[in-house]
Amino acid sequence: MIKLNQNGLIPAIVQDNKTGDVLMMGWMSRESIERTLGSTDLWFYSRSRNELWKKGETSGNSVKVISMVPDCDSDVLLIKAEASGPVCHTGQESCFHSESIAKVPQMEKEDIGPGILQELYSVIQDRKDSKIANSYTVDLLDQGVERIGQKVVEEAGETAIAAAVGKSDRLPEEVADLVYHTLVLIAASGIDLNSVWQTLASRRG
Secondary structure, three states: OOOOOOOEEEEEEEEOOOOOEEEEEEEHHHHHHHHHHHHOOEEEOOOOOOEEEEEOOOOOHHHHHHHEEEOOOOEEEEEEEOOOOOOOOOOOOOOOOOOOOOOOOOOOOOOOOOOHHHHHHHHHHHHHHHHOOOOOOHHHHHHHHHHHHHHHHHHHHHHHHHHHOOOOOOOHHHHHHHHHHHHHHHHHHOHHHHHHHHHHHOOOO
């Protein structure tokens, strides 16, 4: 059993089969795991490009997979491999060639992805429990499921119209409004959001 995260991905650590040196870390999806196991090539999933990619496809420095082992919690993979050349895109043998961190460094958040849905739902749940003042979400929740349902219908109509008349510049905002109000409806109805993800997963393929 392999445990994928909420985005359907699992981190994979690549280790040199002979030296034991850690070479790199990448993200794998169900599809990239299947492709890797079906060959000796190493496949990852690019979160920035939303597509599968084969290690060495661009640089020519291929990686031959020897074994793939999950950790004790089955939510991280350890891949032992043999590299034909430098693994890091900088030309270094390993991606972990920077100096050791001695103090807390500056940090930045990665580009927003689908995980924002879970984060937004957590905020909605917090508003539901805290009832803080001057919050649109709290006001909406106080109006009840029927009113929230009406808002979902309104936002769905606006989204469909924007798409139908070709207002592509407006579509992201309209879809965002629809998704937000749908999440509020789910929270107000007392439904576990995971049940929605599980239903979607059951329809995969």
